Amino acid sequence: MRQHVNPLSKNFEVIESIPSLNILFDNPKLPLHLDIGCAAGDFLFDLSLINSNWNYLGIEIREKLVKNAQLKVKERKIRNLYFLFGNANNILENHECKFIIENAKSISFNFPDPWFKKRHYKRRIIQPEFINILSNSMQKESLIFIKTDVKDLFNYMDRTILNNLNFVTLDKVNLKSEKCFNPNRIQTNREMYVIENKLCIFERIYKKI
Numbered sequence: 001m002r003q004h005v006n007p008l009s010k011n012f013e014v015i016e017s018i019p020s021l022n023i024l025f026d027n028p029k030l031p032l033h034l035d036i037g038c039a040a041g042d043f044l045f046d047l048s049l050i051n052s053n054w055n056y057l058g059i060e061i062r063e064k065l066v067k068n069a070q071l072k073v074k075e076r077k078i079r080n081l082y083f084l085f086g087n088a089n090n091i092l093e094n095h096e097c098k099f100i101i102e103n104a105k106s107i108s109f110n111f112p113d114p115w116f117k118k119r120h121y122k123r124r125i126i127q128p129e130f131i132n133i134l135s136n137s138m139q140k141e142s143l144i145f146i147k148t149d150v151k152d153l154f155n156y157m158d159r160t161i162l163n164n165l166n167f168v169t170l171d172k173v174n175l176k177s178e179k180c181f182n183p184n185r186i187q188t189n190r191e192m193y194v195i196e197n198k199l200c201i202f203e204r205i206y207k208k209i
C-alpha cells in the first residue's frame with residue numbers, strides 16, 4: 001500500500017456527503033473527538049472500546065485503510081466510532097461539514113506526514129487557513145493535540161497554531177486527563193514505533209479561547 005499520497009491531488013477535491021451526527025453515532029450527545037490522519041484506525045478502535053462515553057471520528061486520506069476500518073466497525077457493531085475518507089483539509093473546509101468542527105470537543109494530529117522538502121510544505125495538514133477555519137468553528141475550551149517526532153514540523157505546527165490568536169497553549173498539568181478523549185494514554189502505532197526506537201516526541205495541547 002502507498003505510504004504517501006499527495007493531498008493536493010484533484011482526486012480528493014470531491015468529498016463524500018457526510019451523514020448527521022445522529023446517523024453516525026448511537027448517542028450523538030456524547031463528546032466528540034476527531035483524529036486527523038488516523039491511518040488504519042487502530043488507535044481509535046482501542047479508544048472507542050475503552051471509552052464508551054465518547055464518540056470518535058477518524059479522517060484518513062488512504063481509501064483502502066478507511067474501507068477496511070469501516071468494515072471492521074460494521075462487523076464489530078461499534079456505535080461510537082466512524083471513519084471518513086478524504087483529505088481532511090478539503091472535508092473540514094467544506095461548509096456542509098462545519099458541524100463536525102462545531103461539535104468536536106477535541107482534535108488530534110498524531111504524527112502527521114512531515115513533507116520535509118520546502119516545496120512540499122503546502123501538503124502539510126496544518127496550514128494557516130485551516131487553523132483559521134478550525135478557530136472560527138470550534139467551541140471555546142475545546143482542545144487541539146499535536147504530536148510528532150520531527151522537531152522542525154513541531155515548530156512549524158506550533159507557530160502556525162499560535163499565530164492564530166484564538167488558541168493558547170495548555171500546560172499538561174492543567175489537563176484534566178480523566179475527562180479527556182484519551183484518559184488511559186493509549187498510544188498510536190507511530191508513537192509505539194517512536195518509543196521503541198527511543199526517538200523524541202514533541203507534543204503540545206492548545207485550547208480555543
Ligand SMILES: C[S@@+](CC[C@H](N)C(=O)[O-])C[C@H]1O[C@@H](n2cnc3c(N)ncnc32)[C@H](O)[C@@H]1O
Pocket residue numbers: 003004005007036037038039040059060061062086087088089109110111112113125188189190191
Ligand atoms: C505518519 S501517519 C500517522 C498515523 C497515525 N496518526 C499514527 O500516529 O500512527 C500520517 C497519516 O496521515 C494521513 N494523511 C496525510 N495527509 C492527510 C490529509 N490531508 N487528510 C487525511 N489524512 C492524511 C496519511 O495517509 C497517514 O495515514
